[in-house]
């Protein structure tokens with residue numbers, strides 16, 4: 001399932017005196033099975049873009065194609081798109097509302113008109129995918145769970161729709177480092193083992209450097225850069241800092257070591273790569 005965005009512009013409150021352009025003529029293409037990280041500071045347009053990808057917002061100008069379907073065509077039945085493209089909004093746990101975990105996760109699939117056996121299978125499978133034991137959690141109220149668990153229930157509700165593309169808006173916002181690692185591990189598994197195309201926005205550059213295959217950098221409603229993490233973080237480190245973004249710690253370290261005269265590669269994305277590169281340089285200097 002490929003996603004093509006052509007000349008997308010979105011203006012909030014169009015025709016009003018306080019109209020504001022949130023997306024400014026952006027175009028890009030996402031391949032099937034890609035893992036895309038959208039980065040950009042607050043207000044750069046990440047959430048607005050995400051809400052266009054399953055038809056929640058309609059473009060002011062431009063078109064969006066999902067597998068050759070023009071989802072901006074007013075005659076297209078959006079239910080078909082929403083079965084294929086699942087969106088987990090920011091702080092999705094605020095949208096939990098049923099009295100049990102099981103009912104909450106079953107809500108989406110029930111609306112697809114599936115029979116109860118299929119719904120039950122999907123609830124069980126999606127709970128397993130997010131690491132929640134069915135028997136232990138199915139009858140609990142979502143409200144008695146921890147922050148990280150609530151978020152996993154909310155993600156399970158979207159996974160239970162069996163989407164081919166899973167889009168998550170800042171899925172780790174507000175979680176502690178342990179909760180953040182768990183959610184990223186879960187997303188990594190969904191991509192790897194369940195073959196889902198993943199698109200997520202995040203402020204965690206270290207995780208994006210490790211996980212994403214493609215990075216989109218948003219700035220002021222436009223795409224500033226799009227490419228592999230190595231291309232984006234390494235080649236454009238200075239520009240990213242200028243527009244107020246962090247760069248992965250490994251690249252920051254490599255830049256500092258180069259400034260001190262070490263002949264170290266700068267395009268290092270993981271701790272293991274950093275270790276190997278530092279050992280190589282030290283060996284060259286006869287230090288180990």
Ligand code: ADP
Pocket residue numbers: 012013020021022040041042043044045046047048049
């Ligand atoms: P991000 O998710 O990167 O923080 P958003 O997509 O939320 O960015 O916002 C992009 C721009 O659109 C910002 O200038 C923001 O103030 C504006 N904006 C977002 N939501 C609304 C809204 N509901 N009404 C008016 N302006 C909005």
Ligand code: MG
Pocket residue numbers: 046047048090169
């Ligand atoms: Mg946002």
